[in-house]
Amino acid sequence: DAGVIQSPRHEVTEMGQEVTLRCKPISGHNSLFWYRQTMMRGLELLIYFNNNVPIDDSGMPEDRFSAKMPNASFSTLKIQPSEPRDSAVYFCASTLRGQYEQYFGPGTRLTVT
Amino acid sequence: QQQVKQSPQSLIVQKGGISIINCAYENTAFDYFPWYQQFPGKGPALLIAIRPDVSEKKEGRFTISFNKSAKQFSLHIMDSQPGDSATYFCAAYDQTGANNLFFGTGTRLTVIP
Numbered sequence: 579d580a581g582v583i584q585s586p587r588h589e590v591t592e593m594g595q596e597v598t599l600r601c602k603p604i605s606g607h608n609s610l611f612w613y614r615q616t617m618m619r620g621l622e623l624l625i626y627f628n629n630n631v632p633i634d635d636s637g638m639p640e641d642r643f644s645a646k647m648p649n650a651s652f653s654t655l656k657i658q659p660s661e662p663r664d665s666a667v668y669f670c671a672s673t674l675r676g677q678y679e680q681y682f683g684p685g686t687r688l689t690v691t
Numbered sequence: 692q693q694q695v696k697q698s699p700q701s702l703i704v705q706k707g708g709i710s711i712i713n714c715a716y717e718n719t720a721f722d723y724f725p726w727y728q729q730f731p732g733k734g735p736a737l738l739i740a741i742r743p744d745v746s747e748k749k750e751g752r753f754t755i756s757f758n759k760s761a762k763q764f765s766l767h768i769m770d771s772q773p774g775d776s777a778t779y780f781c782a783a784y785d786q787t788g789a790n791n792l793f794f795g796t797g798t799r800l801t802v803i804p
Contacts, residue, residue, distance in 0.1 A: 611791060620795075621797065623791055623792075678725060678740065678784050
C-alpha cells in the first residue's frame with residue numbers, strides 16, 4: 579500500500595502566482611480531506627469530499643482557494659492568486675466514510691514570497 | 692471556535708519520565724477520541740483512540756484516560772523516550788454529524804536524554 583501521495587513535496591512561488599497541490603488517496607477510500615498546518619493556527623480542515631462530492635468547504639479561507647476531486651483517485655487544491663500568508667504545510671488525508679482513522683499524506687510545504 | 696482544547700502547547704520531559712497531555716471538549720455528540728502523533732516532516736498518524744464508554748485504554752507505554760462527565764481526556768506516555776519526541780494532537784469525531792475530525796492545537800513533546 580503506497581499510502582496517500584501528495585505532490586509536490588515542496589513549492590516555492592512568488593506572490594500572485596497560481597499554485598496547484600495534488601493528492602492521490604489510498605485506493606478504495608471514499609472520503610478525502612484537505613488540511614492546512616501553521617504554527618499559529620495548528621491543523622485546520624479546509625474542505626472534505628465524500629464520493630468525490632464536496633461536503634463541507636467552510637474551512638476554505640477565501641475565494642482564492644478552490645478544490646476539486648474529478649475522480650476517486652485524484653484531488654487538487656488550487657490557490658489563485660497566492661499570498662505570503664498562504665505559506666503553510668498542506669496535508670491531504672483519506673479514509674473510508676464512516677471509519678474514524680484518517681490516513682495522512684506527507685504534506686506539501688508551500689512558501690509564497 | 693476551537694471544538695477541542697489542548698494543553699500544554701509544549702512539554703519537555705526527561706527520559707524515563709511520564710508525559711501528560713490534556714484535552715477538553717464541549718460537544719457531547721462526539722463519540723470517538725483519537726490521538727495522532729506527528730514527526731517532523733511527516734503527516735500525523737493515528738497513535739491510539741478511545742470511545743466514551745470506557746474510562747481508560749492502554750497500548751504499550753501509551754494510555755488514554757477519559758472522563759465523560761468532565762468532558763476531558765488525556766494521553767499519558769509512560770517511560771518517555773527520546774524517540775517519542777513529536778507533536779501530539781488530540782481529536783474528536785461525531786459520527787452522527789459531519790464526517791470529519793476536530794483536532795486540538797497540538798503539543799510539541801521533547802524528551803531529553
